[in-house]
Amino acid sequence: MKNPSALASKNLYKSLRSLSWHELWTAHVPDFDSQDSSSRSKNAALVRAVGVVFSESGRASEKNQVAAWLRSLLHDSDEKIRRYAMAALPKIGSVAADEEALILVLRSANPEAREKKYLARALDKIGGRATLEIAGDLSPQTLLKVSASVARDDSPTEIRLHQAVDSHLNFQINLRGRRGLEKFVRQELEESCRPGEVFDFRAMVPGVVVVTPRSQFCLSDLLSLRCCGTFAFDLGSITKLSAEEIAALITSSTALQLFRSLTQGAIRYRLDFPAMGHQRGLIREIANRTFALCSDLLNDARSAPWVIEIHPKGKQYSVELRPRFSPDPRFSYRKMDVPAASHPPLAACMARLAGNSGQDVVWDPFCGSGLELIERGRLGGVKQLLGSDRSADAIQISRSNLEASQIPVNADFFHGDFRHTNLTPNSVSQIITNPPMGRRVPIPNLEGLIQDLFDTAARVLIPGGTLVFANPVAPQNLNKRLALDLTERIDLGGFDVQLQRYIKTTK
Ligand SMILES: C[S@@+](CC[C@H](N)C(=O)[O-])C[C@H]1O[C@@H](n2cnc3c(N)ncnc32)[C@H](O)[C@@H]1O
Known part of the structure; x- marks a missing residue:
């Protein structure tokens, strides 16, 4: 009392x-x-x-x-x-x-x-x-905080995207993304990003693809990968969450070379423990120790260009240095959003999964903000993009995002329920879509809606045409004209769905 x-x-x-x-x-x-x-x-x-x-x-x-x-x-x-x-x-x-x-x-x-x-x-x-x-x-803590705030006000800090990173520095790069998408990340890495020249694939665990640089590279090379969510330099592993060990990795010679060569302006970083809560006390201790070891590394939670992330890794923790881009320059065409917009790297994976036959007519019946269409358009080989949505706002948003993407492609958008489309039978070569999942807005008969999607797809697709979509319901398609070609369980941000590809039969 x-x-x-x-x-x-x-x-x-x-x-x-x-x-x-x-x-x-x-x-x-x-x-x-x-x-x-x-x-x-x-x-x-x-x-x-x-x-x-x-x-x-x-x-x-x-x-x-x-x-x-x-x-x-x-x-x-x-x-x-x-x-x-x-x-x-x-x-x-x-x-x-x-x-x-x-x-x-x-x-x-x-x-x-x-x-x-x-x-x-x-x-x-x-x-x-x-x-x-x-x-x-x-106190060192006040000195650190004030130094960070003076640096923030003085010089806008930027990450140097085109600065060569020396491959002799000994590190791995972790490409992180939604669980289940690793295969697509690996495939994209092997097919693009100056294939075979720059990065060697090392390992794949749920949500992470590990690569090592083979030769000199720039961060802009990594930004050409669209299927992963983030990329980060792996600074090493620790067995317990000790401020001393984490600070030692943050100030290791590899980390310092990366920080110093890739930052224009003051080096400011924030600390994050994804999936481990706020860890405020530990963050304060790590920041102070790091500052004591290296006074040009300023911990600053506000708009810092770098993040030190500590991720659980089996019985250990990996300490990673991640450049922070906000907004993500890979998806800068996203000027506007719908409430249930797709995760952009997932849209990029789906576009790749659909393939490219050279003259594709691509329809997204639930186009929302248009990410799947735009990502497919970026891959080329498109004759026409078609988007429909029952929300008039979504149609407007898709249109303006596509315009911002500056992809030179013929496109048409329709406002209305996908079931009432006036697309003619056998006119579309690809359907790529993220339907409503019934999470945010409950759908009275989600299974019925998905079956209607199968039936509509079977009607409008050309024989051999492809349906790629994130399927939120377990029962299989009952339409015999669509054959399941690939299914992959993926995390859609807290719940799992099946990412599926169907091919319309030729009979
Ligand atoms: C998951 S969101 C799509 C997100 C989209 N892929 C994007 O990149 O923003 C689902 C969309 O389906 C639309 N929708 C829901 N039911 C529909 C229906 N019966 N016909 C057409 N559109 C519908 C919603 O308005 C919403 O924009």
């Missing part, structure tokens, strides 16, 4: 927190300012409430006055009021005067340890160049 004065202060904070900024500023703050020091101490919760309420509301002109008031409280005789003012200042929207005021307290007032912690936290958030000038007075 809290002591009575702490409880009273908490309750006071709660009631003040619910007031408007206007009430606080025009009534409570003047009242507080007129009180003697013992009443002010009891009402210190007001300073906290002002910080929080003004972080969410209030006009810029008042905020300036609030910041000046908080700066004056940094010298209050009451330690609690000073600390609350330190915590509140960064919330208001910082100006140089706030940073100066905090530095002044840090340097001249010789604060106690607890107050120093509050000062450091405030400077972590708003510190800039002036803070870096007093590096000797700062």
